[in-house]
Amino acid sequence: MLWNTILLSLREIKRNVMRSFLTILGIVIGVGAVITMVTIGGGATQQVKQQIASMGSNLLMVSPGKRLGPGQSSGNVPFKQADAEAIAKYISSVRAVAPVSSQSIKAIFGNQNWSTQVTGSDNQYFTVTNRSIGAGRSFSESELRAGAAVCIVGETVRKKLFGGQETLGEKIRLQKLSCEIIGILDGKGQNTMGMDQDDIVVIPLSTYQRRVAGNQDVALIQVSIQQGASTEKAQRDIGQLMRERRHLSPSDDDNFNVMDMKEIAKMLTGTTQLLTTLLSAVAAVSLLVGGIGIMNIMLVSVTERTREIGVRLAIGALEREVLMQFLVEAVVLSSFGGLIGIVLALAGSLWLAGFLRVPFIFNAGIVIVAFLFSAAVGVIFGYFPALKAARLDPIEALRYE
Numbered sequence: 063m064l065w066n067t068i069l070l071s072l073r074e075i076k077r078n079v080m081r082s083f084l085t086i087l088g089i090v091i092g093v094g095a096v097i098t099m100v101t102i103g104g105g106a107t108q109q110v111k112q113q114i115a116s117m118g119s120n121l122l123m124v125s126p127g128k129r130l131g132p133g134q135s136s137g138n139v140p141f142k143q144a145d146a147e148a149i150a151k152y153i154s155s156v157r158a159v160a161p162v163s164s165q166s167i168k169a170i171f172g173n174q175n176w177s178t179q180v181t182g183s184d185n186q187y188f189t190v191t192n193r194s195i196g197a198g199r200s201f202s203e204s205e206l207r208a209g210a211a212v213c214i215v216g217e218t219v220r221k222k223l224f225g226g227q228e229t230l231g232e233k234i235r236l237q238k239l240s241c242e243i244i245g246i247l248d249g250k251g252q253n254t255m256g257m258d259q260d261d262i263v264v265i266p267l268s269t270y271q272r273r274v275a276g277n278q279d280v281a282l283i284q285v286s287i288q289q290g291a292s293t294e295k296a297q298r299d300i301g302q303l304m305r306e307r308r309h310l311s312p313s314d315d316d317n318f319n320v321m322d323m324k325e326i327a328k329m330l331t332g333t334t335q336l337l338t339t340l341l342s343a344v345a346a347v348s349l350l351v352g353g354i355g356i357m358n359i360m361l362v363s364v365t366e367r368t369r370e371i372g373v374r375l376a377i378g379a380l381e382r383e384v385l386m387q388f389l390v391e392a393v394v395l396s397s398f399g400g401l402i403g404i405v406l407a408l409a410g411s412l413w414l415a416g417f418l419r420v421p422f423i424f425n426a427g428i429v430i431v432a433f434l435f436s437a438a439v440g441v442i443f444g445y446f447p448a449l450k451a452a453r454l455d456p457i458e459a460l461r462y463e
Contacts, residue, residue, distance in 0.1 A: 082395060085359045088352025089399025089439065090406065093432045095345030097407035098414065100428045103338025105420035110330045120157070120287035121190065121323040122297060124149070124304065139317050140279035143267065145307055149283065153299050155291035160187040161280040163270055169219060169263060170235040176222040180236055180263045182270020188247075190286040198230050198245030201266055209268035214245035216260035234263075239273045241265060293322050349435065352399065353443035360392050360447035385448045392444020393437055400436030404429055 127138040146161035164181040181187070185200045195214060205212050213234070220229050233242050250259040271278050287296045297320050304318050408424075415422035 081359065082398075085355050086352065086395050086399030086402070088348055088355045089396050089436050090352075090403040092346060092348030092350075092352050093400050093403030093436050094407040094410065095348060096342050097404060097425075097428055097432050098411050099338055099341040099345055101407070101411040101423065101425055102414055102418065102420065103334060103341070104423045104425055105415050106418075107331050107334045107338070108423055109420045110334060120289065120291070120293050122285040122287065122293065122300065123319075123321045123323065124283040124285060124300060125319050125321070126281070127317065127319065139308065140281060141283055141318075142278060143280055145304070146280065146283045148303060148307060149285060149300055152303055153285075153296060155288050155296045155299075157286040157288045158186045158189040159286075160184060160190045160284045161267055161282075162187065162284055163267065163275060163279065163281040165274070167236050167263075167274070169223060171223040171232065174223045176219060178216075178219050178261050178263055180265065180270070180274065182265055182267040182274065184267055187264065187284070190284045193250065194248045195245045196248040198243070200245060206266045206268065209266055209272050211239060211241040211269060211273070212244045212265070213241040214247060214264045215243055216247045216262040217249040218258050218260040219263055220246055236263065236265075237274065239265075239269070241269075293324060297322055349439055352396070353439040356392055356395055356440060357443040357447060360388060360444055361450070363388075363391075363447070384451050388448035388451045389441065389444050392448065393440035396436050396440030396444075397433070400433045403436070404433060407432075 124141070126140050141161070143161050146159050150156055150159040160183050162181060162183045164179055166177055167180040168175050168177050169180075184206050188194065188200065198214065200214070201210075201212065204210070213236075215223075215229070215234075223234060224232070229243055229246060231242065233240050235241075247260065247262070247264075265274075267280075285296070285300065287293050301316065301318075301320050304320070305314075305316065308317060310317070408429075412422055
């Protein structure tokens with residue numbers, strides 16, 4: 063009986079193909095939009111996690127100044143290299159410590175120039191930030207101590223200044239500093255903030271302090287914690303050590319900030335997940351609109367087929383059979399809409415993931431939920447028209463013109 067009812071439903075849908083398609087369009091758009099938003103949102107969240115991890119494993123950022131809000135600080139008393147050495151010496155869970163200072167400087171080679179980020183640090187910087195040197199070598203101990211005019215460049219700087227030319231051994235000019243390129247970093251691409259991580263020139267910290275900044279200040283200390291060690295404990299220990307070194311009394315507020323990159327990752331992933339949820343909720347409104355469209359068309363169909371319903375009731379069809387016929391018709395319509403929406407959503411998500419350069423993560427759960435929801439829309443919004451058809455008076459229905 064159910065199979066015959068489904069066949070009758072398919073016959074009615076086939077009889078008015080264009081009307082049926084327009085009826086389910088809201089369902090198609092709703093299901094497609096929800097799946098696309100969740101899929102792309104999941105890919106964006108995964109990309110944020112990967113990029114945060116690529117910035118450094120178990121990374122703590124120790125910056126001067128009391129943190130007031132996003133990007134704001136006060137009481138900016140810079141660190142010294144001895145502060146980084148103290149962290150490496152007294153914090154047992156530390157894997158590597160890199161004192162860092164940087165600024166934007168124009169790099170020049172021949173008739174080519176490129177504004178880039180020049181960073182002063184030591185070899186620990188590459189360990190802390192999970193960077194590897196693809197060609198050439200790292201700094202020698204004598205170069206770090208003497209403040210030698212040597213540098214290691216990122217892939218973007220290499221391409222902008224040299225193109226396809228040989229790079230190692232060449233000299234570039236950074237303001238008044240002429241430095242020899244001894245290494246080229248492997249590419250890392252953009253970070254979560256959209257900044258190019260390959261647009262960088264790394265020089266020894268002592269070279270930066272003497273030849274570029276003209277002072278002994280350290281703008282940032284990056285600390286990598288050993289695998290398996292507690293970053294929260296290390297964060298507290300570093301905070302206590304810095305308070306002692308900066309001679310802060312118990313009543314004084316910190317004039318520095320120790321931030322765990324896990325906090326940033328949690329904040330960014332939370333933001334992307336919230337946006338995904340909000341956009342999915344907006345997209346789900348289309349399912350409601352589609353359900354209203356189905357109910358509207360089913361009511362029209364009941365009116366058009368009043369005589370047919372009267373004949374069925376007159377020759378012995380039960381009310382529940384008529385109810386089932388129209389209910390199944392509504393569910394079939396909405397289910398078709400759900401299937402078409404799923405196919406379009408997966409194709410669109412695959413294209414968008416490539417265009418936006420985020421991972422395509424197939425979420426079977428949201429596909430199943432979206433399909434079941436589309437079928438439920440058919441049941442909910444098809445019930446009232448089906449009930450109206452089942453309750454028609456056979457005599458009045460037969461007399462209907």
